[in-house]
Amino acid sequence: xxxxxxxxxxxxxxxxxxxxxxxxxxxxxxxxxxxxxxxxxxxxxxxxxxxxxxxxxxxxxxxxxxxxxxxxxxxxxxxxxxxxxxxxxxxxxxxxxxxxxxxxxxxxxxxxxxxxxxxxxxxxxxxxxxxxxxxxxxxxxxxxxxxxxxxxxxxxxxxxxxxxxxxxxxxxxxxxxxxxxxxxxxxxxxxxxxxxxxxxxxxxxxxxxxxxxxxxxxxxxxxxxxxxxxxxxxxxxxxxxxxxxxxxxxxxxxxxxxxxxxxxxxxxxxxxxxxxxxxxxxxxxxxxxxxxxxxxxxxxxxxxxxxxxxxxxxxxxxxxxxxxxxxxxxxxxxxxxxxxxxxxxxxxxxxxxxxxxxxxxxxxxxxxxxxxxxxxxxxxxxxxxxxxxxxxxxxxxx
Numbered sequence: 001x002x003x004x005x006x007x008x009x010x011x012x013x014x015x016x017x018x019x020x021x022x023x024x025x026x027x028x029x030x031x032x033x034x035x036x037x038x039x040x041x042x043x044x045x046x047x048x049x050x051x052x053x054x055x056x057x058x059x060x061x062x063x064x065x066x067x068x069x070x071x072x073x074x075x076x077x078x079x080x081x082x083x084x085x086x087x088x089x090x091x092x093x094x095x096x097x098x099x100x101x102x103x104x105x106x107x108x109x110x111x112x113x114x115x116x117x118x119x120x121x122x123x124x125x126x127x128x129x130x131x132x133x134x135x136x137x138x139x140x141x142x143x144x145x146x147x148x149x150x151x152x153x154x155x156x157x158x159x160x161x162x163x164x165x166x167x168x169x170x171x172x173x174x175x176x177x178x179x180x181x182x183x184x185x186x187x188x189x190x191x192x193x194x195x196x197x198x199x200x201x202x203x204x205x206x207x208x209x210x211x212x213x214x215x216x217x218x219x220x221x222x223x224x225x226x227x228x229x230x231x232x233x234x235x236x237x238x239x240x241x242x243x244x245x246x247x248x249x250x251x252x253x254x255x256x257x258x259x260x261x262x263x264x265x266x267x268x269x270x271x272x273x274x275x276x277x278x279x280x281x282x283x284x285x286x287x288x289x290x291x292x293x294x295x296x297x298x299x300x301x302x303x304x305x306x307x308x309x310x311x312x313x314x315x316x317x318x319x320x321x322x323x324x325x326x327x328x329x330x331x332x333x334x335x336x337x338x339x340x341x342x343x344x345x346x347x348x349x350x351x352x353x354x355x356x357x358x359x360x361x362x363x364x365x366x367x368x369x370x371x372x373x374x375x376x377x378x379x380x381x382x383x384x385x386x387x388x389x390x391x392x393x394x395x396x397x398x
Contacts, residue, residue, distance in 0.1 A: 003034045003382060004076055006068075006102075008093060009083035010041040017299055018109045021201055022083045028202075028371055029378070037075045039067065041088040049088075055154040058087040059161050068096040079382055080104040086112055087154075091162045094171035103173040103389040105381065108182060109296050113168065114189040116155040117144040121225050121293035126316070131189055135160045173385045178297035179318045185294075197381055201297050202374035205365075209282015209307040211358055215243045216312075216344060217284035219277055219300050222250035227290030227314060232259050232266070233337035234290075234344065240265045242348050244288070247272050247280060282307040285354065286347065289313035289323075292334050297322065305365035310357035312343055328361045 007029075009022045026036045046054050057063070071077065080097045082089075082104065097104040112118040115130055116139030122129075130136035130144075136156045139145070145152040162168055168191060175196045177183045187193045222228055235244050242265060246256065249271045260266040272280070281287065287304040294317030301311050301322055313319040315331035323329040330347060332339040347354055367373065 001379070001383065003078045004037065005029060005034055005382075006037045006039060006071055006075070006077045006080045007083070008039045008068075008080060008085065008089060010043065010085055010087065010089045012043055012084075017296075018084055020299075021109070024202070025374075025378075028375055032375060035075075037071060037077065039071055039089075043088070045088060051150060054087055055150070055157075057090055058154050059090060059158045060092045061088065061090040062092070064089050065092050065096045068093050069100055072097065072100045072102050077102055079386060082106045084109070084112075086158075091158070091167050091171075094167055098171050103385050104171070105174040105176055105385055106172050108175050108177045108186065111182075111185065111294070112155075113159070113191075114185065115139065115144075116152050116159070117146075119225070119293055120185075124224055124292070126293060131185070134163055173389060174381060176381065179321055181294070181318045181321055182296065199374065199377045199381065200368055201299065201302065202369050202371045203299060203302050203306060205370065206278040206282075206303065206306055208362055209279075209284075209309060211283065211285055211309060211354070213280070213283025213285065215245050215284060216286050216288055216348075217245050217247065217280055217309075218288045218290075219247045219281070220289075220298075222246075222248055222252040222256055224252065225291065225293040226250075227292045227335065228252050228256065230292070230335050230337050230340060231288055231290040232256065234340040235266050236263060237338065237341040238265065238345060242344060243267065245269055245280065245284075247277060278303065278307065281309050284309050286329070286344070287311045288340075288344070289319060290332075290334075290340060291319065292316070295319060302365065302369045305361040305369065308358040308362035310347070310354060310361050312340065312347070324360070324364070328357060328364050 007026050011019055029036050080102055082093060085091065085093055094104055110118040111120050116136050120126055120128055122142060122144060129138035136159055140152045140156045143149050143152050145155045175186060175191060176199045177196060178200055180198055183196050183198055186196050218231060220226055244266045246268045256268055260268055281304050287309050289298065289301060289311050291314055297318055304311050305328065311323050311329035313323040313329060313331060314334035316334040323331065325331045330343045332343045
């Protein structure tokens with residue numbers, strides 16, 4: 001089955017994982033012979049539009065409606081797949097597609113549809129104050145979107161308006177989430193369970209490593225929600241023969257450099273390109289993932305599995321289901337440095353167990369996170385959506 005797919009995304013100012021996943025998905029679909037038509041907005045336009053026009057577009061974009069109708073008509077589109085529609089595309093795209101008789105699927109990479117800052121994270125802790133509220137007023141009161149009252153009010157207005165209109169309940173054929181945890185949160189927030197399905201991301205296969213580098217590794221952004229302080233505190237409790245390498249940068253870079261001074265078992269190696277990251281992952285004895293927010297589907301964990309490297313991760317959110325305790329890695333209580341240190345030391349000295357974990361981690365990658373498994377899952381979702389859509393049209397015509 002070859003499809004004409006309209007792939008839609010509002011790019012972020014700073015390129016992130018969502019932008020990369022969007023590009024990788026489109027390339028994969030084209031490799032399999034599908035015709036992918038792009039509609040891409042860019043947040044560089046926000047400054048040009050100004051705050052008031054951006055706020056209005058966030059709730060309903062007439063420009064999007066006009067453009068999408070034209071694209072659907074001119075390219076005989078079978079299906080629309082949205083990545084991020086915030087802020088310039090807006091939920092008006094769902095109406096444009098439905099009016100043209102084209103089903104639409106929406107990828108859910110974060111928690112924007114149920115949380116104004118999209119993270120369920122505020123003031124250094126998990127926050128679900130807006131979950132289940134028709135009007136997410138706590139997010140406005142606490143200025144959860146970029147610490148801006150106006151910005152937070154705009155996001156809240158978008159969510160409230162489209163909840164009142166029944167947009168999220170009635171206009172989207174299928175929501176695609178990354179994990180069962182995310183699916184559960186959407187259901188908890190009132191989204192229709194039968195229209196939420198799981199499709200994990202994929203990463204290119206970098207080949208297995210051997211885990212013989214004799215160090216633990218952290219790769220990622222150096223920011224508070226990543227649990228950096230917990231990890232540093234844990235390593236101060238560990239003996240010197242268990243070294244940690246930290247790769248990445250972010251707002252806590254200077255703090256990390258200051259804190260590790262004098263600790264010979266912790267080294268900061270800065271940001272590295274992807275090839276170097278893969279090499280380090282393959283050599284690492286274990287990957288440390290101490291995040292204290294729910295996360296989406298951390299690419300770092302999948303890449304670590306691809307290299308056959310087990311992961312010691314917070315028992316929280318997506319990490320709790322992605323990392324299989326005692327099989328592909330181990331859990332520790334989020335924010336608890338002593339528990340993290342104990343888990344690292346336990347598995348560090350269990351060479352036979354670590355070897356088994358490496359095999360399981362690699363197998364987990366091969367079964368769930370390859371390009372082939374992603375494509376098969378995508379095609380299954382598309383076929384289901386198109387079949388349901390055609391049945392619905394047939395029932396209406398009769």
